[in-house]
Amino acid sequence: MRFRKLPPPTKFTITDKYRLVLGVLALVLGIVILWRTIAIAVSLPGLMVGIAFIGFGVYRLWLGYTRLKQLRMKR
Amino acid sequence: MATANPANAGNKEELRRDVTVWGSYTWGYADVGADIYAALGLVIAAAQGLAPAAFALAGVIYIMIGLGYTELSSTYPVAGGGHYFALRGLGDFWGFVAGAALLLDYTIDIALFAVASAGYINFLLPLVFHGINIGLIVSVGPFQNIKIFWLIETMVLIISLMLINIRGVRYSSRLNEILGAMDLILETTVVLLGFILAWHPDLLASQWNLALHTLPLSKFMYGSSLAIISFVGLESISQAAQETRRPATIIPRTSIALIFTVFIFAVGFSTVGLGILPVKEFASNISDPVAQIAKNIPFLGFIAGPFTAVLGATILLISANTGVMGASRLTLSMSQLHLVTGWLDKIHPRFHTPVRTIIIFSAMGMLEALLAFLTPSVMDTLGNMYAFGATLGYMIVFVSLIVLRYRDPYSPRPYKMPVNVKIKSGGNIVDFPLLGILGFLGVSFILFEVIFTHAIGRIAGPAWVILCLVYYFFWRRRNKLPVLKSIKHDWEKEQIDVLTSAEEYDLVEEYKNALAQRDKKAKHEISKAAPTDKIHDNR
Numbered sequence: 264m265r266f267r268k269l270p271p272p273t274k275f276t277i278t279d280k281y282r283l284v285l286g287v288l289a290l291v292l293g294i295v296i297l298w299r300t301i302a303i304a305v306s307l308p309g310l311m312v313g314i315a316f317i318g319f320g321v322y323r324l325w326l327g328y329t330r331l332k333q334l335r336m337k338r
Numbered sequence: 339m340a341t342a343n344p345a346n347a348g349n350k351e352e353l354r355r356d357v358t359v360w361g362s363y364t365w366g367y368a369d370v371g372a373d374i375y376a377a378l379g380l381v382i383a384a385a386q387g388l389a390p391a392a393f394a395l396a397g398v399i400y401i402m403i404g405l406g407y408t409e410l411s412s413t414y415p416v417a418g419g420g421h422y423f424a425l426r427g428l429g430d431f432w433g434f435v436a437g438a439a440l441l442l443d444y445t446i447d448i449a450l451f452a453v454a455s456a457g458y459i460n461f462l463l464p465l466v467f468h469g470i471n472i473g474l475i476v477s478v479g480p481f482q483n484i485k486i487f488w489l490i491e492t493m494v495l496i497i498s499l500m501l502i503n504i505r506g507v508r509y510s511s512r513l514n515e516i517l518g519a520m521d522l523i524l525e526t527t528v529v530l531l532g533f534i535l536a537w538h539p540d541l542l543a544s545q546w547n548l549a550l551h552t553l554p555l556s557k558f559m560y561g562s563s564l565a566i567i568s569f570v571g572l573e574s575i576s577q578a579a580q581e582t583r584r585p586a587t588i589i590p591r592t593s594i595a596l597i598f599t600v601f602i603f604a605v606g607f608s609t610v611g612l613g614i615l616p617v618k619e620f621a622s623n624i625s626d627p628v629a630q631i632a633k634n635i636p637f638l639g640f641i642a643g644p645f646t647a648v649l650g651a652t653i654l655l656i657s658a659n660t661g662v663m664g665a666s667r668l669t670l671s672m673s674q675l676h677l678v679t680g681w682l683d684k685i686h687p688r689f690h691t692p693v694r695t696i697i698i699f700s701a702m703g704m705l706e707a708l709l710a711f712l713t714p715s716v717m718d719t720l721g722n723m724y725a726f727g728a729t730l731g732y733m734i735v736f737v738s739l740i741v742l743r744y745r746d747p748y749s750p751r752p753y754k755m756p757v758n759v760k761i762k763s764g765g766n767i768v769d770f771p772l773l774g775i776l777g778f779l780g781v782s783f784i785l786f787e788v789i790f791t792h793a794i795g796r797i798a799g800p801a802w803v804i805l806c807l808v809y810y811f812f813w814r815r816r817n818k819l820p821v822l823k824s825i826k827h828d829w830e831k832e833q834i835d836v837l838t839s840a841e842e843y844d845l846v847e848e849y850k851n852a853l854a855q856r857d858k859k860a861k862h863e864i865s866k867a868a869p870t871d872k873i874h875d876n877r
Binding site: 278285288292295296299300302303304305306307308309311312315316319 | 360390391394526529530533534537538539540542543544546547598602605606608609612613
């Protein structure tokens with residue numbers, strides 16, 4: 264898989280903020296789902312969805328962090 | 339041999355490329371993201387406690403389809419979609435078959451999403467008009483329990499869409515952006531609050547375990563084949579590609595984000611839903627499952643339920659409209675490539691819209707909805723048909739993707755499906771897509787499930803394709819065009835035109851260089867062979 268490079272960001276946009284907020288929400292939700300699944304009743308979909316949300320949240324936060332880093336370097 | 343005009347060069351009206359990154363993402367989300375509103379109830383009713391597994395199975399295959407579409411749409415950013423890729427890779431005949439399958443999907447799209455939209459309206463009506471009988475049922479001859487109120491609502495919605503499209507009210511990208519964003523926020527809120535405030539892991543675990551031990555395999559297969567409905571609409575990626583500036587840069591990113599978001603929501607909704615309500619609640623409220631989940635969220639349910647129903651009805655109607663628009667775009671592309679008659683593209687002198695295609699395909703959608711209402715479960719019947727058209731179309735697209743890697747290795751691919759093996763073919767090193775093979779097998783499996791488990795889909799789906807093929811044979815013969823062979827196309831010129839109009843100038847250069855290298859190599863081989871021939875001649 265190869266992506267063409269996007270030009271470095273010129274400002275911290277609404278999309279970037281949305282990405283970060285969504286990342287935090289997904290991470291928190293993933294932890295809540297996992298915690299409740301393990302504490303109350305373990306099931307495969309509960310575990311998988313919890314892990315998936317944590318993964319999604321981490322990925323989104325990493326994406327937002329990378330953009331912020333690029334922006335700082337440019338400045 | 340007849341020669342076809344390049345699709346783009348022949349366009350009467352070039353679509354303007356002004357869709358942004360966010361616009362491209364929300365365009366897809368307004369279309370694909372709406373599917374869960376219709377599919378959730380159907381899949382839970384069929385696969386019961388194993389619905390999350392059904393969504394996950396269909397979702398994994400959908401991810402592969404999505405990656406395939408991303409590669410093809412960023413390589414060939416034209417609005418024809420699946421039928422165009424099939425035509426380039428496999429020739430006119432398969433291009434037509436893919437077009438016929440997708441056309442079936444677009445007409446079912448009109449019917450299914452109009453029916454689903456009316457279902458969400460029915461959630462609201464009793465709240466607004468107290469005492470209204472939305473469950474009015476009539477029986478006509480052999481047809482029992484026809485939900486007449488729901489049927490009339492559906493017909494009114496389809497006729498309204500038809501009239502709006504004939505008048506040519508431009509369905510702007512901005513509207514897509516707003517609705518897509520609202521839908522995204524609402525779905526996130528419902529999933530988030532549902533998991534935090536209303537979700538019972540013990541209810542989910544008990545329903546999961548019960549289904550695991552008692553559900554017949556055929557029911558699970560039926561559910562997983564219906565789950566593919568919640569991911570249909572990937573054609574919107576190629577439609578967005580036609581109207582996106584610098585699609586090679588934007589499309590891969592936005593479509594991959596879209597694919598994974600939709601996948602997470604589909605599995606997330608089924609998991610949260612089964613932890614809030616028992617399966618029988620979904621089975622008895624098949625037409626408005628997301629509103630049922632929202633209604634049961636503590637503290638906020640009284641407002642979240644109706645709000646979800648309003649947004650669900652709106653976004654499903656937009657999805658139904660995509661069917662009306664998609665069918666006219668598809669037939670336009672097919673007629674420009676000499677696969678169907680140009681009669682369909684007649685533009686209305688006053689409204690400047692393709693009035694014939696709009697009327698014909700909306701009428702087909704109405705007919706399909708009417709026939710589906712005569713069966714025991716309207717949503718189920720339409721879902722059957724939808725799954726057949728989608729899987730057949732996607733199968734052909736996968737074959738096209740693999741063949742195009744060999745037949746057209748020179749077109750720059752800004753994104754390639756991952757997991758490739760390098761193979762030497764015709765003097766070129768070609769990336770053979772292993773994931774493409776896996777995707778093809780996955781879609782074939784879903785098509786097998788559809789044929790094996792869908793009583794209506796396995797008859798009506800192939801019947802539609804055969805009917806279209808009869809028309810194709812007749813029309814091509816009458817117009818003295820090859821029936822099983824292809825018309826000659828100047829694909830190289832078209833590719834340059836398409837990339838130039840997309841402002842992908844570096845890709846144009848890359849493509850021209852690759853073609854020059856190929857020509858140079860061919861010339862060199864000819865000159866190398868020539869002296870030997872001369873010696874042979876002299877002898």
